[in-house]
Amino acid sequence: MATFKAIVIDKGEPGQTVAFADFDEGSLMDGDVTVRVEWSALNYKDGLAITGKAPVVRRFPMIPGIDLPERSNPRAAPRGSRAIG
Numbered sequence: 001m002a003t004f005k006a007i008v009i010d011k012g013e014p015g016q017t018v019a020f021a022d023f024d025e026g027s028l029m030d031g032d033v034t035v036r037v038e039w040s041a042l043n044y045k046d047g048l049a050i051t052g053k054a055p056v057v058r059r060f061p062m063i064p065g066i067d068l069p070e071r072s073n074p075r076a077a078p079r080g081s082r083a084i085g
Contacts, residue, residue: 009049010061016052023063040065 003022010017025034046064048054 006063007050007065008061008063009057011057016057018050018052023061027061029059037065 002025004025006021006023008019008021008023010019028034042050042064045056049056049062049064
């Protein structure tokens with residue numbers, strides 16, 4: 001399986017943890033679509049999730065980020081299709 005760099009929010013024994021880590025594609029949840037992200041942004045809700053100040057994370061692990069231009073995975077759309085997520 002391939003890995004990619006991501007901010008990963010997880011929950012364990014000591015509580016919520018946040019790390020910049022190599023994330024394994026095999027750990028993605030069912031139904032997730034793989035895209036090649038060219039740029040990404042974090043919004044206010046992502047900031048709340050990262051700091052743990054508000055209960056906004058529903059499933060762990062979570063990779064925050066939104067509003068990203070992308071090229072779709074060929075299995076999800078025609079190869080090289082551009083999209084905004």
